Amino acid sequence: MTDSWALFDRIADEYDQVVPFFAGFAARFLEVVDPAPGSRLVDVGCGRGAIATAAAARGCAVTAVDAAPRMVSLLAAGHPEIDVRLMDVHRLDLPDGCFDVATGGFVIHLVADPVRALGELRRVLRPGGVVALTVPGRREPGHRWERFNRIWAEATPPSPARVDVAGWLAEAGFTELRAVDIAVDIPVPDPRTCWDFHMSHGFAARVEALDPDDAIEFGRRSLAELTRMHDDGGIVLDSPAVVHLGQAAT
Numbered sequence: 001m002t003d004s005w006a007l008f009d010r011i012a013d014e015y016d017q018v019v020p021f022f023a024g025f026a027a028r029f030l031e032v033v034d035p036a037p038g039s040r041l042v043d044v045g046c047g048r049g050a051i052a053t054a055a056a057a058r059g060c061a062v063t064a065v066d067a068a069p070r071m072v073s074l075l076a077a078g079h080p081e082i083d084v085r086l087m088d089v090h091r092l093d094l095p096d097g098c099f100d101v102a103t104g105g106f107v108i109h110l111v112a113d114p115v116r117a118l119g120e121l122r123r124v125l126r127p128g129g130v131v132a133l134t135v136p137g138r139r140e141p142g143h144r145w146e147r148f149n150r151i152w153a154e155a156t157p158p159s160p161a162r163v164d165v166a167g168w169l170a171e172a173g174f175t176e177l178r179a180v181d182i183a184v185d186i187p188v189p190d191p192r193t194c195w196d197f198h199m200s201h202g203f204a205a206r207v208e209a210l211d212p213d214d215a216i217e218f219g220r221r222s223l224a225e226l227t228r229m230h231d232d233g234g235i236v237l238d239s240p241a242v243v244h245l246g247q248a249a250t
């Protein structure tokens with residue numbers, strides 16, 4: 001799998017601005033991880049700073065890293081309290097053992113070599129330091145988004161790449177592994193806003209890969225289904241995710 005940061009560089013201006021979806025997950029994520037005020041925390045694949053800004057607001061000393069230059073410049077411009085760096089998570093230009101907590105929201109399944117990236121997180125954590133990573137969760141069968149997801153799956157099959165965060169963490173040498181389910185419930189005012197939201201994050205890559213006529217037809221079908229959902233009780237982004245936690249060996 002190739003790295004995804006080039007896509008995120010193109011969509012950085014809109015990312016998490018249409019609907020505060022990733023910020024919502026970051027709030028739930030930090031309730032689970034619960035870093036102590038004063039903790040030295042590195043957030044990799046920081047994007048617009050969903051986790052980094054919330055961790056800084058809790059009193060953590062935050063270093064935020066992303067490979068997309070536009071993400072880095074937007075976050076740095078708005079948050080002088082955060083040390084924001086342009087870096088590839090596979091090659092962190094950071095000293096050994098200098099962080100208490102390493103976080104990554106919705107990034108580890110998108111990088112080219114997850115075990116190598118986690119090896120870097122282990123290297124920069126102090127012995128006993130905590131790693132915490134979110135990946136998308138699975139909805140139960142019969143969920144309200146099933147028809148919408150079927151339209152997406154027909155037009156743009158999801159990546160078959162295997163996501164095995166616990167296996168990757170173990171291979172990178174982390175111990176005390178555990179996983180916690182979290183979710184957000186974010187109402188969306190109208191179908192167009194929901195479509196714009198889908199075009200403002202990683203899903204945009206699946207639409208960009210279509211030929212132009214197929215993309216128009218796919219957009220028409222998606223909006224029709226979003227309109228049906230809107231008219232049938234409203235659109236809510238009720239999405240699951242999994243937080244994977246581990247510890248760097250002492």
Ligand SMILES: C[S@@+](CC[C@H](N)C(=O)[O-])C[C@H]1O[C@@H](n2cnc3c(N)ncnc32)[C@H](O)[C@@H]1O
Nearest residue numbers: 005008022045046047050066067068088089105
């Ligand atoms: C889905 S976004 C998540 C952003 C943020 N963590 C959040 O929860 O909103 C994934 C981010 O990872 C970054 N990224 C992808 N590959 C990367 C790499 N190899 N090194 C550093 N960042 C990377 C992308 O540029 C993007 O900002």
